[in-house]
Amino acid sequence: MTTLWRKTWRGLALRIETDEAEESSGAGTGARSLSVGPSDESDTWLRFHPFSAAPYWCISSTGSESDVETRPLDERGDPVAECIAILEADVSPLIERATGQSENVAARETADVAVLLAAERALRHRPAVLDELDPVALRNRRSEKWHTYPSDVLPVWVAEMDFPIAAPIQDELRRFVESGDVGYPIGLRETGLPDVFCERMREGFSWSPDPARVEILSEVVQGMYVALEAFSEPGQGIAVQTPIYPPFLGSIRDTGRELIDNPMLLGDAGMTFDLDGLASTVTPGTRMLLFCNPHNPSGRVYRRDELERLAEIAVENDLVVVSDEIHGDLLFDGRTHIPLATVGPEIARRTITLTSASKAFNIPGLRTAIAHFGDPALQRRFNTVLPRHARGGIGLFGLYATMAAWRWAQPWLNEVVPYLAENRVFAERALAERIPEIGFIQPEATYLAWLDCRALDLRPSPSAHFLQHGRVALSEGRAFGEAWAGFARLNLATSRPILAEAIDRMSKALGR
Numbered sequence: 001m002t003t004l005w006r007k008t009w010r011g012l013a014l015r016i017e018t019d020e021a022e023e024s025s026g027a028g029t030g031a032r033s034l035s036v037g038p039s040d041e042s043d044t045w046l047r048f049h050p051f052s053a054a055p056y057w058c059i060s061s062t063g064s065e066s067d068v069e070t071r072p073l074d075e076r077g078d079p080v081a082e083c084i085a086i087l088e089a090d091v092s093p094l095i096e097r098a099t100g101q102s103e104n105v106a107a108r109e110t111a112d113v114a115v116l117l118a119a120e121r122a123l124r125h126r127p128a129v130l131d132e133l134d135p136v137a138l139r140n141r142r143s144e145k146w147h148t149y150p151s152d153v154l155p156v157w158v159a160e161m162d163f164p165i166a167a168p169i170q171d172e173l174r175r176f177v178e179s180g181d182v183g184y185p186i187g188l189r190e191t192g193l194p195d196v197f198c199e200r201m202r203e204g205f206s207w208s209p210d211p212a213r214v215e216i217l218s219e220v221v222q223g224m225y226v227a228l229e230a231f232s233e234p235g236q237g238i239a240v241q242t243p244i245y246p247p248f249l250g251s252i253r254d255t256g257r258e259l260i261d262n263p264m265l266l267g268d269a270g271m272t273f274d275l276d277g278l279a280s281t282v283t284p285g286t287r288m289l290l291f292c293n294p295h296n297p298s299g300r301v302y303r304r305d306e307l308e309r310l311a312e313i314a315v316e317n318d319l320v321v322v323s324d325e326i327h328g329d330l331l332f333d334g335r336t337h338i339p340l341a342t343v344g345p346e347i348a349r350r351t352i353t354l355t356s357a358s359k360a361f362n363i364p365g366l367r368t369a370i371a372h373f374g375d376p377a378l379q380r381r382f383n384t385v386l387p388r389h390a391r392g393g394i395g396l397f398g399l400y401a402t403m404a405a406w407r408w409a410q411p412w413l414n415e416v417v418p419y420l421a422e423n424r425v426f427a428e429r430a431l432a433e434r435i436p437e438i439g440f441i442q443p444e445a446t447y448l449a450w451l452d453c454r455a456l457d458l459r460p461s462p463s464a465h466f467l468q469h470g471r472v473a474l475s476e477g478r479a480f481g482e483a484w485a486g487f488a489r490l491n492l493a494t495s496r497p498i499l500a501e502a503i504d505r506m507s508k509a510l511g512r
């Protein structure tokens with residue numbers, strides 16, 4: 001039995017261990033049990049086996065191997081949730097029953113809630129599979145990344161990860177499938193997703209948004225389109241930092257607005273934001289800023305002083321800001337994401353924050369996103385332009401997978417982000433060795449690398465050349481802005497062997 005996690009809770013020791021009984025009975029790898037005992041771990045008073053074929057828990061008698069009582073856990077529902085609920089209710093009588101005497105269980109404190117949540121996360125976690133991906137299984141995927149090109153092409157383009165999704169998300173989806181629970185979702189608000197979003201923002205980014213100011217959308221890009229319709233008129237200017245995630249440009253074009261380009265600056269230190277350029281480019285006819293932080297494709301993260309200057313410019317020019325923060329969970333080297341709405345009350349009031357669990361937790365196919373409005377008037381206007389039913393419904397899978405991700409899948413992300421950070425170093429080194437002409441712009445966030453291929457002078461474009469001659473699909477630079485045709489975007493979210501193969505194919509495409 002290996003102890004995977006331990007913490008003190010209400011003066012008791014909580015331990016998560018590999019569940020030997022379950023492992024030997026063939027219940028599968030990753031079966032874990034949760035036990036509760038005295039703080040010196042000299043005994044076990046309660047034991048929970050939520051991953052058993054017939055989940056159960058027991059009260060154990062002190063000093064003996066025998067159980068006083070064994071009770072089933074709800075096997076059809078969510079046995080892990082039930083374990084936690086049992087502990088959240090009054091644990092004192094259970095301990096008393098195990099020890100046969102009145103035990104001193106410490107009084108509840110605020111911090112206890114966080115410990116139980118951590119226990120729940122550890123219980124639901126199974127190690128992420130990152131380095132050993134099966135190329136055949138990936139080829140059989142029907143997602144856009146793997147299904148767009150012929151099977152001899154290695155896709156490293158659209159922002160999907162190749163890793164299997166986190167265990168708590170898998171388990172949540174499996175519960176719906178196995179029980180045929182695919183009826184109508186209850187009201188969007190009643191699912192609890194707005195509260196889970198707000199809790200996640202508080203915990204991760206010290207931001208306390210208001211659940212009442214949350215709308216649930218099917219996608220972040222939908223939020224961009226509706227916001228453009230709601231807060232600007234055809235012909236009005238929309239400021240954007242190119243190169244930029246292509247739907248920023250598509251939404252401006254499709255809604256007949258005018259692109260006000262504030263290109264990123266490319267220097268020896270990689271790409272930086274041109275805030276002075278933004279101040280001088282914005283005209284009285286500019287109504288909005290479509291903002292992307294962390295920035296796709298450069299992977300740059302705005303510093304607080306940069307955000308403050310940006311906020312000043314937005315306030316001075318009376319801009320409504322759509323802040324796409326979908327990559328906010330994917331920061332490297334100890335950086336922390338700063339939501340634009342936390343920079344000050346004035347910018348908060350004019351900001352619509354768009355985000356989702358789809359990038360960091362790799363569930364873009366489940367189509368669920370969040371819009372948060374810094375002001376009720378913005379939210380009313382948004383809902384008037386496209387009421388909820390016109391926006392379309394949100395599926396159960398997306399709603400519950402998003403909640404599972406934000407509530408429980410952080411331990412998975414804690415394994416994925418360092419792996420991505422290593423991939424970034426690996427790709428930079430491999431490219432420097434094999435194709436030194438490519439300028440590698442090190443991302444500070446996201447799993448995307450923006451490659452400056454101009455020195456190679458590839459026609460008709462770098463990505464077209466790599467596709468045709470190397471059978472490797474990168475994202476086309478021009479899609480991120482006309483001026484960026486000499487660039488290509490490489491998706492790093494795959495196993496290192498597959499990443500190595502992608503770089504090998506790029507090199508071979510150049511006859512090396």
Ligand SMILES: Cc1ncc(COP(=O)(O)O)c(C=O)c1O
Nearest residue numbers: 159219220221245296324326369
């Ligand atoms: C910056 C940015 N925004 C939005 C999206 C897409 O989000 P959704 O699928 O929710 O529209 C992506 C996907 O890569 C992205 O990089």
